[in-house]
Every structure is written in structure tokens, then in C-alpha cells.
Amino acid sequence: MNPMLIFKELFFKLIPKPMLSKRSASILMYHSVGNQENHFSTVSPEEFQRQMAYIAGKRFSVVSLAELVRRLRTHQPLGGVVVLTFDDGFRDNYATIFPLLKQYNFPATIFVTTDLIGKSSGYCTAEELREMHDSGLISIEPHTLSHPKLARISRADAAREIRESRRILQEILGSTPTLFAYPFGNFSDETVELVREAGFIAAVTVEEGIVSPGTDPLRLPRNAVDSATTFSQFRGKVSRAIDWYAALKTWK
Numbered sequence: 001m002n003p004m005l006i007f008k009e010l011f012f013k014l015i016p017k018p019m020l021s022k023r024s025a026s027i028l029m030y031h032s033v034g035n036q037e038n039h040f041s042t043v044s045p046e047e048f049q050r051q052m053a054y055i056a057g058k059r060f061s062v063v064s065l066a067e068l069v070r071r072l073r074t075h076q077p078l079g080g081v082v083v084l085t086f087d088d089g090f091r092d093n094y095a096t097i098f099p100l101l102k103q104y105n106f107p108a109t110i111f112v113t114t115d116l117i118g119k120s121s122g123y124c125t126a127e128e129l130r131e132m133h134d135s136g137l138i139s140i141e142p143h144t145l146s147h148p149k150l151a152r153i154s155r156a157d158a159a160r161e162i163r164e165s166r167r168i169l170q171e172i173l174g175s176t177p178t179l180f181a182y183p184f185g186n187f188s189d190e191t192v193e194l195v196r197e198a199g200f201i202a203a204v205t206v207e208e209g210i211v212s213p214g215t216d217p218l219r220l221p222r223n224a225v226d227s228a229t230t231f232s233q234f235r236g237k238v239s240r241a242i243d244w245y246a247a248l249k250t251w252k
């Protein structure tokens with residue numbers, strides 16, 4: 001086994017996991033929930049249920065990403081809350097995750113790669129996205145047209161990926177998206193500028209860590225949950241331990 005993975009598991013097993021401070025928040029990043037065991041980013045339904053039950057049992061407040069961004073931008077305490085996000089627009093977001101989130105009354109944001117809408121049975125259709133949006137519990141936001149590394153394509157292409165995906169969702173949902181997710185967490189200062197110019201007020205990365213009062217809303221860190229995330233690691237990702245782990249990673 002990879003020594004880094006052993007170290008990571010030991011770290012999260014042994015380290016204390018103090019509650020998030022009322023000044024901070026943790027944004028979780030999921031992709032898909034299902035039984036495709038060999039797909040790295042897919043969490044099993046049992047594990048996802050266990051994670052949601054843990055959050056509910058610990059009485060974490062789960063708020064929408066829009067609400068967290070509102071608090072951040074108006075300099076209010078972030079509340080020690082947890083935020084749920086799902087990337088790419090997989091169909092199990094509608095079929096499996098949406099019913100569970102309704103059961104817990106947990107709001108969430110789904111970042112959709114718009115070229116993939118209804119593309120195969122693996123992705124949500126426009127009707128499914130609209131139904132989730134209309135429930136008021138789920139916010140549907142863009143994740144570009146074709147999922148490129150935005151810092152590696154031309155400025156014109158990046159601008160088109162950002163603006164057009166926003167326009168397409170606006171057409172489907174009848175409301176204007178305000179939040180964005182960088183594909184692969186790949187962005188440059190220029191990408192951030194393009195996202196701001198397109199009218200977005202916040203954007204999420206894949207950098208691990210906790211959101212705190214000084215965090216740039218256009219560079220929000222997120223903590224990934226995937227098939228390799230053990231339950232100890234999950235508990236660490238909704239506690240201050242994730243910041244210590246992130247600090248350790250940059251230091252090593």
C-alpha cells in the first residue's frame with residue numbers, strides 16, 4: 001500500500017477532531033454515489049448514508065453554498081456549518097442523492113458540465129435538473145461546457161466555456177447562476193478574472209481546507225469525499241483537523 005495513504009489514514013485516526021469554530025465552515029466535494037466499485041470518485045450509497053447520518057447526529061448546520069457565500073461577503077460569522085457540493089451532473093445525483101437530501105432536508109449545490117446534460121443514461125436530463133432546482137433544496141450551477149483545464153486553453157475559449165455554460169443553465173432553470181466550479185480545480189488569476197467578469201460572485205476549487213473570514217469567495221477550498229475516504233478521514237474533513245492536514249501537506 002502507498003505509504004502516503006497509510007500516513008493519511010493514521011493521521012486522521014489519531015488526531016483529535018475538534019468541532020469547526022463558529023467563524024469557519026467546511027465545503028465537501030462529492031461527484032457521484034452508487035455501486036460502481038471501480039470508479040474512484042463514486043461513494044457507495046451505504047457510506048454516503050453513514051456520512052449524512054453523522055452530520056445530522058452531530059447537529060452540524062448544513063447550509064447552501066449561496067448562504068455561506070452571503071455570510072462570507074457580508075462579514076457575518078460563518079457558523080461552523082457544512083456545505084454539500086456535487087460535481088459534473090451525474091444521474092445518481094437525481095436518482096439516489098436527491099431523495100436522501102430531501103429526507104434530511106440538507107441543501108446542496110450541483111455543478112453541471114452542460115455538454116453532458118442528458119447525454120447518456122449516466123447524466124441528469126434538463127427536466128431532472130429543473131425538478132431539483134424547483135424543489136428549492138438544490139441549486140444547479142455551471143461547471144463549464146466541456147470540462148477543460150481552464151488555465152490551459154486560450155482566454156477566448158475559457159471565456160466561452162464559462163459564459164456559455166452559465167447561459168445554458170439560465171435557459172433551463174429560468175434563473176441566473178451565481179456560483180461556479182473550476183474543472184479539475186484548475187485555474188489561474190486570469191481564469192478567476194473571467195469568472196468574475198461573467199457575473200459569478202463565488203467559485204470553488206479542489207484545494208483542501210476550511211473556509212474562514214478572510215477566504216477569497218472566488219477561490220473557496222473544498223474537501224473531497226470519494227471511494228478512498230475512510231470514515232475517520234470523513235470526520236476529519238468536517239473538523240479543524242483538515243486544516244492541519246492541509247498545512248502538513250504544504251510543509252512536507
Ligand SMILES: [Zn+2]
Binds near residue numbers: 088
Ligand atoms: Zn468536474
